[in-house]
Amino acid sequence: MSALVGSATLAAESKTVGEPVVNIGIFALFVLVTLVIVFRASRNNKTAADYYAAGRSFTGPQNGTAIAGDYLSAASFLGICGAIALNGYDGFLYSIGFLVAWLVALLLVAELLRNTGRFTMADVLSFRLKQRPVRMAAALSTLAVVFFYLLAQMAGAGGLVALLLGIEGVAAQGVVIAVVGALMILYVLVGGMKGTTWVQIIKAVLLIVGAGVMTLWVLARFGFSLSEVMQGAVDAAGEGGEALLGPGKQYGASATSQLNFLSLALALVLGTAGLPHVLMRFYTVPSAKEARRSVVWAIWLIGIFYLFTLVLGYGAGALVGPEAIKAAPGGVNSAAPLLAFELGGTVLLGVISAVAFATILAVVAGLTITAATSFAHDIYANVIKRGQVRPDGEVRVARMTVVAIGILAIVGGIFANGQNVAFLVALAFAVAASANLPTILYSLFWKRFNTSGALWSMYGGLISCIVLITFSPVVSGKVDPVTGDSLSMIKDTSVDFHVIPLENPGLISIPLAFVLGVVGTYLSKEKPHPEKFAEMEVRSLTGAGAEKATVH
Template sequence: MNLAQNTVIPDDSVIINTSVFAVFVLITLLIVYRVSSRGSAGDYFVAGSAFSGVQNGVALSGDYLSAASFLGIAGAIAIYGYDGFLYSIGFLVAWLVNLLLLAERTRNTGRFTMGDVLSFRMKQRPVRAAAATSTLAITIMYMIAQIAGAGGLVALLLNVHGHFGQMLVMAGVGAVMMVYVLVGGMKGTTWVQIIKATMLVLCAALITIFLLGKFSYSMTELLRAAADNNPNGRAIFAPGAQYGESDMTKLDFISLSLALVLGVGGLPHVLMRFYTVPNAREARRSVVWATWTMAIFYLCTLIIGYGASALVGTDAILAAPGAENSAAPLLAYEIGGTVLLGVISAVAFATILAVVAGLTLTASASFAHDVYASVVRRGEVDSARVVWVARITALVIGAASIIGGILVIGQNVAFLVGLAFAFAASANLSTLLYTLFWKRFNTTGTLWGIYSGLISCLLLVIFSPVVSGAEDSIIPSVDFAFFPLKNPGIVSIPISFLFAAIGTFIGKPERDAERQAEMEVRSLTGIGSRTG
């Protein structure tokens, strides 16, 4: 059956798809239970810092190769060609920031969360509260994108149409994700990420090989077929199909690129992963392994995206449940039938579950460790109580993300993740770099940097075409968009760096010179850094 003519998965395949999917989820849940962390806060939040650089690197790639990477980017390439691949380039290049500037210093300076680094030589309570606020905002934005992708994927897998059906699917995704976090902690989540990252890369390679085989292993023939089956024609091989309409769309592309390249260094769930290894050397190895794993994967998504355009067609992709996000599953069905579709969908769904679990764990850890333990209880609380608060927080965050996912049904998840990257780059990157490399930086600068980045980014998104004023807006029936760009990074990121610097010169210098010296020595050498 050719999905270029019929985008609906046959009813007789739904049972097979669901069975493969259910078996995969049950296996991962069993693994989570068997390796679950039942000890201290260090065990629950960072798995006792017991993972090797290789293990953590594969888990990092699993954390990062999310629904946006597999579903959103493949769909964007299938529809827009070269402009869609720009997401892959941005996601990959961004890791140089972590490798060269952040991985080792962050591992040496902190213990559980980003707030540990930012508050090391600053006033604890206001800085930890700001770090937790930023972490929660970015994490929920990222989770919304993942849950929206899961809704579209499972809607395709189960042949579910309509908003109500996808709403139920998203609620189910959130429920399973909460089980991962509540039971497994960081150790269980990490092993799921290792397994699903390995399977995701293998599946992407498998689809790539099968796909090339249909064109006698000729990329030229595949690309020719992709152009013939795409309304943009040969324009998909050059920049401009999506962002070349006007000077404003080109500026939007520059803004998106800034967010993608600079955002990874500020993603709380990525930074938290550096604490799951015993030392800075392993943290650096983690980044190297993650980068190579993702490079292989993104090369496969380039071929998968053009292959989806060639064999499925843009009209069929856009008409399917999940729209652009359905390109990879539809291609899997086209080249391998029901079984391959079930496997790919199960792996993609496990990808979403693991990423969302990691995000939830990060947000709940930040609230429990930075807000509850440090701000509310001023450090006078036992480890078990902190873990209990983290689990309650996970439930609340999961519910909020499900509601957010429902509101953005139909949006490309790669684009939504791009917004999360803009928030991360705007709120966190300036304060992290200034904290680690600028001795004069102080508490006032930290607070101004975080809040100015968060607030400016949020306001620009609210008053942009993302929310209103366009056919693909969240609220298309109204128009209160005065900011013309869909991605605010080109404005909000410089605002954060500027306000952090201004706040530093206005505020009083930190008086604890000994603490500043300790941070400098520890960040460079690791002497005095704690594990688990």
């Protein structure tokens, strides 16, 4: 999802939209309010369950809203609106894909994971397998997903905020990234999962309300007729505008582009079901009943938001125009801010900009608490200390990990600023789909599955993804046919070592990871443990014992 927002870093120029002073004021107000809430929430962070899972104290509606806040990244608002404005039907496929991905995650794994584990995905995977090797593999996979997702978010945040505040130069934008990183560290360090959850709830409300207001405003301009909005976008596009209403404008040019879309869709749809920071949200509710309620709330909120993007995207195409969007600083990601400026001037632009900033901050905080929990709970407590660690000691390590991850994210974000970071997000989703999802599904539903199969699948998926991405056009060899400029991470057009034409490895690495899980299982001499599988099946379906889940 955040792949779309990454390109904002490429186009951050001295030109600004709106009034930077207004944007700064609204940013500051949001930060002040959320900091007060985080500090109040931190008063009850006394145990590991408090810090990792918010004491399992959130209701279904609250957690459902937080899930929506965690799932709807800045690109869902900025990037998809721009994609629809420029590519119409093909752009809306992103909205459809992300919503379907959420349904897959919920139907296949969400409640089952919540009933089986305590704090992390590795709790589930190690339940009936050998604990130390599986926890290490799951934790490394989680850290890989989180790091690359986090890197892209940080770079996107630097580009977006610098653009809206009129900040020029790589060094100045590096300062912006450092400030975003420092706020992220503070939120998670002090508030833990409870503080992070409240930030996500506030962000979700702001994002959905803001998008809803803009949707009604756009419809009012066209007599509350969606057909008129779409016709306005066609008219504004000029010659060939009719292509906005049908498939193929972006992904129908060649067989390779169609395979690229299929591979990307496969990674996004299946990767979401393995994204650790989304799945971790289900550990913050007290019961399976509340988990189901949170599912219902999340589906409604996410579904309504993605319907808004259809109106906002075509509305931006109609009222702003595709040429103005492409020429603006930030390119495709400027569609929503430019539409806000067209509708309500400087004030609405400032509010929408603050919402976009809140969105990035909330997602970054969710990723950071996930990475810290994975390292402290899985690697430190259960692999290094073999479970012999006090809960307060585990939380202390988690807080130290937050600082370390925050510093790495700041340095990485500064390094990636100005580069094409789309490949980082593609890698995050592809790793989640390849390394995490096959092992989760096999653990939950396949009695014969064993430790060897899990390790083959996780490490095979992780390594194959990284190798395939490295030798793909997103790293080298992709050139703009019009200008001749490099569209890859490596800007030197003479450097080209890409081997596969696919820009996302999902079409190869995901089936490979599923196959490796089967091969590893059958090649192993490890005896199956049907009694452990039966216990896990009962717990995952009923929630019995979920509050006191232990590792084996």
